[in-house]
Amino acid sequence: MNLLATLAGLLTLAAFAVHAVVGAREFRPLAPPPEAATRTAYVQALAGWHWVSVSLLSTGLLFMTIGATDRVPAEAVVLRALAAYFAACGLAWLLTLVVSGQGVERRYLALGQWVFCALVAGLALAAA
Numbered sequence: 001m002n003l004l005a006t007l008a009g010l011l012t013l014a015a016f017a018v019h020a021v022v023g024a025r026e027f028r029p030l031a032p033p034p035e036a037a038t039r040t041a042y043v044q045a046l047a048g049w050h051w052v053s054v055s056l057l058s059t060g061l062l063f064m065t066i067g068a069t070d071r072v073p074a075e076a077v078v079l080r081a082l083a084a085y086f087a088a089c090g091l092a093w094l095l096t097l098v099v100s101g102q103g104v105e106r107r108y109l110a111l112g113q114w115v116f117c118a119l120v121a122g123l124a125l126a127a128a
Helices: 003-030 039-068 075-100 113-127
Strands: none
Touching: 003 039, 003 075, 003 113, 039 075, 039 113, 075 113
16 A cells, blocks of 8 residues: 555545535636626636546546555556646646736735645655
8 A cells, every 4th residue: 555645645535525516616606697708718717627626536536546556557657647747737826826926915825726736746756
């Protein structure tokens, strides 16, 4: 059993649950009326939201499979790839904060999904 991979899986599945349930509740009120010019942008953002949910669920299940079984060949390679993926997601999030001006307001921790990504990336790398 790989405890670090299991921990990464538990964190990722918890993030999925929060993202899918709580986050969707927060996203819904942002919907413009169906006839609004911004409706297409909202639908694209909503689709991206669900894409992130699927990503969190699938990577969480993969971490759990690696942590609890020997069914994944080349586990170390897969874990390094997952570490790179989460590191890239965290970097993209952090750069978005910087470019959007959120960093000027010192909102790095208030919008701290990058911290989650860095933590999962570190766990994946350590698990490899």
